[in-house]
Amino acid sequence: MITSSNPATGAELARYTPQSPQEVDGILDVAAAAQAAWRRRDTCDRTPVLQEMARILREGRDTYAALITAEMGKPISEARAEIEKSATTCEYYAEHAPYGLGAALWTSDLDRARRLARVLDAGAVFVNGMVASDPRLPFGGIKRSGYGREPGAEGIREFVNTKTVWIGPAV
Structure with a gap:
């Protein structure tokens, strides 16, 4: 059994049956499939779900806060x-x-930043720096932030969603 206890008092809160590696793999597969389905969902369809999540969190605030405190x-x-x-x-x-105009990541793990930059839904991703345009680089958004790029050679390819990734020094 796995026991959850209150760190302040040591009192037992609950006991849980451990899951086998196969059960854990199954749970992780379900979570991965749910995330993939969420990612494919139109961003406008996500809005009411997120608003409902905010409502549920606020409605259960005291219950959730007591659980966080106890555990x-x-x-x-x-x-x-x-x-x-x-x-x-x-x-x-x-x-x-x-919207998806620009995103900024702040991290000392530049390999992770490169991986995240590939999957962020933004027309420009800046790592360890603020989102800014530069006349030498293509700049533009995706989704409802617009189509096309300006300036530079990419301006010719107005309907291509090219992503700019800028990586500053590790912090």
Whole structure:
């Protein structure tokens, strides 16, 4: 059995039956399939789901915060703030999902940054630097942020969604 205990008091909260490696693989396969389906879903279709997630988080704030406090030992005020931050994040992505002009990543792991830059839905990705246009580089958005690129040679290819990846020094 796996026991979950309150880190502050040591009191047992719950017991769970461990899962076999095959069960874990099955769960991970289901999660991967769900993520792939979410990724294929039109961004406008994601909006109501994210808004509902924000509503559910706020509605259950005290219950979720008590669970975070009991299982992690986080002060209740910080746990409530974490729930609010999560709800606000859902709302942010609900509002901005239809757009894809630029994205910025901040990391010291440049290999990971390169992998993430390939999958971000943005017309330009800047690593360890703010999103900015440069007359030497193509710049433009995807989704509802527009079609085509300007300036440079890419401007000729107006209907191509080329991605710019800029990588600054590791931080």
